[in-house]
């Protein structure tokens with residue numbers, strides 16, 4: 001077994017969160033190694049695919065507030081890498097006018113003075129053709145929102161990290177971690193040591209944490225990523241300024257439904273259900289539950305009459321979900337040179353640049369730029385005792 005040179009920091013996992021963390025560390029002159037189990041780019045985790053939603057429309061103030069800086073950081077990366085990563089389309093939010101869910105999002109936007117437009121039901125179809133607003137639903141548009149070009153963003157941030165002198169080793173699966181003043185990381189055929197470790201292993205997080213005496217209440221869900229054909233090509237197209245959308249409550253299912261204007265596959269609009277069935281991350285393709293697709297078919301038949309209600313393409317992705325759907329951004333409770341970023345619960349991409357900054361701050365022992373109390377490990381006390 002060979003021993004390779006020491007680093008200031010090793011980051012495990014080159015998804016969006018690990019890549020931005022490595023980039024931030026390299027910006028701070030840290031000698032950084034980014035380790036990835038698969039050959040890059042890959043489609044086996046949570047960060048692949050061409051698009052994601054970026055928005056300020058959230059239930060909780062703290063996410064809306066954090067998004068302010070995220071937009072700036074995305075723009076900074078666009079400039080540094082000379083690439084377009086964000087397209088402003090707006091986000092149409094729909095939900096029962098009197099429901100808590102809809103009202104909370106509306107209030108958060110209003111309180112934080114986020115530019116938005118409320119669409120009264122009688123004016124809805126003038127602004128949003130080809131969508132049936134449900135009886136009793138309210139509708140608003142978060143005009144700051146849009147589409148993030150995800151694959152392109154990952155390439156851009158990894159490219160900037162390499163330009164800063166960072167090292168990426170892909171096809172290197174971490175098989176053990178030994179904590180200590182120097183953390184030792186084992187991969188097949190090699191050992192790496194560093195003063196600090198950041199763990200951003202997505203759906204494989206609990207596997208990694210088992211090496212260091214910790215388990216988190218994370219569920220791994222397989223998401224069916226569905227694309228639906230426009231009956232009239234272009235009717236829900238990004239070029240026609242059709243917005244992304246979020247349906248916060250509807251009779252068809254308990255969870256949100258969200259969609260992005262047709263873009264990546266010409267004539268196909270991406271619409272997904274915000275949950276899926278549990279899986280082991282290495283067994284994703286054996287999970288064949290499609291009950292979410294039945295919910296989407298019924299919803300689209302009723303509300304998006306311009307889409308063929310049979311998915312034309314179904315791809316796979318994974319969520320790693322915490323019980324409260326808030327992220328985990330914290331130091332290991334005993335080994336404080338090990339930082340953990342996990343549980344992004346299906347909504348973490350848009351925060352990537354800021355997550356990178358925060359995990360870098362935690363790793364360097366700096367005071368984090370935001371109050372991280374919603375993201376602490378000790379909010380799950382029952383999961384701390386048995387494994388430590």
Ligand SMILES: Cc1cc2nc3c(=O)[nH]c(=O)nc-3n(C[C@H](O)[C@H](O)[C@H](O)COP(=O)(O)OP(=O)(O)OC[C@H]3O[C@@H](n4cnc5c(N)ncnc54)[C@H](O)[C@@H]3O)c2cc1C
Pocket residue numbers: 012013014015016017018035036037038044045046047048051052053054172173174175200201202203204205208223225272317318319341342344345346347348349350351
């Ligand atoms: C269908 C879908 C739609 C989504 N829509 C949105 C959206 O609209 N807006 C939004 O903001 N977010 C969205 N998200 C969420 C967002 O994409 C995720 O929160 C984010 O990609 C999580 O990134 P990550 O870096 O934590 O995980 P990953 O991308 O999975 O990265 C973890 C990496 O760690 C590597 N790894 C694991 N174990 C090891 C090991 N032993 N050795 C080496 N490497 C290892 C993995 O191979 C992987 O590459 C969506 C997610 C999905 C699945």
Ligand SMILES: O=C(O)[C@@H]1CCCC=N1
Pocket residue numbers: 053054055246256258274346347348
């Ligand atoms: O994060 C997002 O914006 C999307 C849409 C809502 C549900 C999860 N992901």
